[in-house]
Amino acid sequence: MTPQEKATAYWKNNLKYLYILLSIWFLVSFGAGILFAEQLNNFKLAGFPVGFWFAQQGSIYVFVILIFVYVRLMNKLDKKYNYEDNE
Incomplete structure (x- = not known):
C-alpha cells in the first residue's frame, strides 16, 4: 500500500467514525x-422528566462519553495504519 493509499x-475510516458518533x-x-x-417525559430520572433531563444534561454527558470513545477508536486506527506517536 502506497503512503497516499494508506492516508x-x-x-x-476517520470520517466513518465521525459520522457515526x-x-x-x-x-x-x-x-x-x-x-x-x-x-x-412520561418517565422520571432523578426526579425529573427524562425528556427535560436529556435536553438539559443528558446530551452533554453523551457528548463527553463520545469524546472518550472517539479517542479510543482513533488510537486503534493509529495502530492499524502505523501512525502511532513514536516519542
Whole structure:
C-alpha cells in the first residue's frame, strides 16, 4: 500500500467514525431532547422528566462519553495504519 493509499484509507475510516458518533449525538440531543421529549417525559430520572433531563444534561454527558470513545477508536486506527506517536 502506497503512503497516499494508506492516508486515504485512514481518512475514510476517520470520517466513518465521525459520522457515526455525531449521528449518535444528534439523536440524543435533538431526538431525545426535542423530538421525543413528550413521550420521554412520561418517565422520571432523578426526579425529573427524562425528556427535560436529556435536553438539559443528558446530551452533554453523551457528548463527553463520545469524546472518550472517539479517542479510543482513533488510537486503534493509529495502530492499524502505523501512525502511532513514536516519542
